[in-house]
Amino acid sequence: MKKLTISQIANLAGVSKATVSRVLNGYPHISPEIREKVQAVIQETGFQRNNVARLLASNRSNIIGLVIPSGAKAVFTDPYFPAVTQGITQFCNQNQLTLALFVFHSEDEGMDTIKNILTAGLVDGLVITADRKDDYFIPRLIEHQMPFVVLGRPEKNIQDISYVDTDNVGGAYMATKHLLELGHRRIGIVACNTNSAGDDRYKGYLQALEEYDIDTNPCLIAYGDFSLNSGYEATRRLIPEKPDAIFVSSDTMALGGLQALREVGLTVPDDIAIVGYDDLPPAVQAGPPLTTVRQPIEKSGLLAAEILMGILDEEITPPHQVVLPNQLIIRASSGAT
Amino acid sequence: MKKLTISQIANLAGVSKATVSRVLNGYPHISPEIREKVQAVIQETGFQRNNVARLLASNRSNIIGLVIPSGAKAVFTDPYFPAVTQGITQFCNQNQLTLALFVFHSEDEGMDTIKNILTAGLVDGLVITADRKDDYFIPRLIEHQMPFVVLGRPEKNIQDISYVDTDNVGGAYMATKHLLELGHRRIGIVACNTNSAGDDRYKGYLQALEEYDIDTNPCLIAYGDFSLNSGYEATRRLIPEKPDAIFVSSDTMALGGLQALREVGLTVPDDIAIVGYDDLPPAVQAGPPLTTVRQPIEKSGLLAAEILMGILDEEITPPHQVVLPNQLIIRASSGAT
DNA sequence: CTGAAAGCGCTTACAG
DNA sequence: CTGAAAGCGCTTACAG
Secondary structure, eight states: OOOOOOOHHHHHTTSSSSHHHHTTTSSOOHHHHHHHHHHHHHHTTTOOOOOOHHHHHHSOOEEEEEEETTSSSSGGGGHHHHHHHHHHHHHHTTTOOOEEEEEESSSHHHHHHHHHHHHHHHOSSEEEOGGGGGGTTTHHHHTTOOOOESSSSSSSOOOSSSSEEEEEEHHHHHHHHHHHHOOOOOOEEOOSSHHHHHHHHHHHHHHHHHHHOOOOGGGEEEEOOSSHHHHHHHHHHHHGGOOOOEEOHHHHHHHHHHHHHHHTTOOOTTTSSSEEEEEEEEHHHHHOEEEEEEOOHHHHHHHHHHHHHHTTTTTTTTTTEEHHHHHHEEEOOOOOO | OOOOOOOHHHHHHHHHHHHHHHHHTTOOOOOHHHHHOOOOOOOTOOOOOHHHHHHHHHOOOOOEEEETTTGGGGGGGGGGHHHHHHHHHHHHHHOOOOEEEEEESHHHHHHHHHHHHHHTOOEEEEEEEGGGGGGTTHHHHHHHHHEEEEEEEEOOGGGOOEEEEOOHHHHHHHHHHHHHTTOOOEEEEEOSSSSSSHHHHHHHHHHHHHTTOOOOOOOGGEEOSSHHHHHHHHHHHHHHGGGGGGEOHHHHHHHHHHHHHHHOOOTTTTTTTEEEEEOHHHHHHHOOOOOOEEEEHHHHHHHHHHHHHHHHTTSSOOOEEEEEEEEEEEOOOOOOO
């Protein structure tokens, strides 16, 4: 099974290369007979066009890149990343795109890689997972006119950038309000200020408290970095302040928090109620019966890819911005993990 | 900052395109003056070669693919995948490779994608995460002479295939022997027979029992699929058989198992000792103080990429096979998660 | 050691 | 609606 070229197909079908190319690309004005003949030959021979040549000639590769600046180490400990990838690959497979994965382990690496991406001309566009560290390369993307869409809320130039975010403010607001409605008044938070999702969740927490005329108590605020350990540590710091409930801004941290509570013999939710924030895929969620805010991570990924493709096909004019709603999943928190 | 071509560099340096190309590719026999001059121009201008053109002309893309057949859904719930990716991207960044990610959500999708990969000529080679489902495309890879290395142990044609495996038999043996040395005799296992890692771990378990002249008791064997839930379920099935210890062949399942034990009021390790198998990255491991077998997942990924590159550069002649040792990490299992 | 030229497999104005 | 031809930016025998 040798690799066929477009010329051979042209010969077999008795037409020119140009015509084969047009059929391949779905050009509208081709006589039905010719189109069918060419398609028949393609079918029989199992011909697949060489995408590299196509790219060189047309400047379109059908490769999109997923950029993950893992300055936030947590990227690899929390399951956000696999879920996003899942969504994007699904879209790619359905639309004959191939996905290039760019993971930076440091800022320097990031700059190098971005430079390569930009000049090598391999990808048509990028999906970028948002991070406080965006700043250093997003401007270069813009400057080079590389199409991209951000997953999450970008830090700067927000009005000019396409993104798919999830309603973190609203989600945290729901979570906190839920605790308030349950009658809790000393509600702590394990927050995170290393990314915009963390910021927004903090904001939602404040919003709910404000609505209930409760002053924020600095002692009830502890910071983590989305990792399990940091959740454990932050919760330990909170315990002496005797909160009756804690909103933990990620499930991974909430797991750490549960452990901290268990160590000192506190029961969830009787002693302390806990609401997490969904960074776990469904299969793992099923484990801890933790009340949590569910965000549609997979869908975000898929949507981001879809929007990117829309932009590339000039069916969408950027900036295009979407904020997906979250959902409060109430579970009987037994305190077990 | 327009994109420069090799011709422009040639003009600026006063040489031919061919010479610039040779400098770029590190050809040995070039006069030092010319080489330096060309390099100077490249430096000044910040020129980066267009990899697409390079590929079309040379048939080498410097793109390698990572193939993840997620027939085993668990791929996205357990942290194996991010860890592997971490290792591979690290190698790619260091060696100017770009990584294409191919995730199949079904076997059909897999066949389509593989066909595309093979004919599109985009990638130089593949790293493949092993799975019982390999069978359906590995033969095609061989047939098309696409270089690849398998992560884990392939199911068939094992002698002809390059792979990086981890010593699962040895690891499970260590784990079980550890429990035996602790004096346990009714040692259950939460096994998994959907991939070769599961098979090997089961084998190691049997080996250790045999060494202690203990007959295997079918009642003490329960199967899961590497997911948290399946670990929970399998452990529940084991509890009535009153094991005094359980070897759980993945940490993710072990977490589920802990939950099952906790629900019925059993303490770890006093009532039942548990040893897991490391599918969790260090940051998460830190959570549950669970005795576990640690496997070098990241390193496997990196190594697989390195071997693949070696094969591509013809510095390694396939098949090249590596089995990395595992390590028993003994922790005071408090039973907390 | 270096250059002129052909070629990688496709796309796409340009004619017709 | 279709074809002949130029061109995408590089690599690599082939001469010299």
